[in-house]
Amino acid sequence: MGDLYQNLTELRRCFDGxxxxxxxxxxxxxxxxxxxxxANLPPQRQPERSFWEKLYDMAVYLKDEFMENIIKPIIERFNRLLVTFRGGDN
Structure with missing residues (x-):
């Protein structure tokens, strides 16, 4: 509170001058x-997410995990096959 009071006092002096x-x-x-x-008030508490919002978040997370763990190895194997058929790095 002291900083606010000091800043407002200095502003008032500048205005008066x-x-x-x-x-x-x-x-x-x-x-x-x-x-x-x-800067000095506590942050607002976020409202609790509903059951359906939490379920949606979990579905998005599981979709991301599926894409990373299932699809990524397939793409990597396909890329290795392409390198093999092309004859190396060329």
């Missing part, structure tokens, strides 16, 4: 308050 305009003062004041609250 004529160094910044009223609109600049208001926008900088709002910016200082928003940055302080976002």
């Amino acid at each position: 004529g160094l910044i305009s009223d609109s600049e003062y208001q926008s900088l004041r709002t910016l200082a308050m928003n940055s302080w609250t976002s």
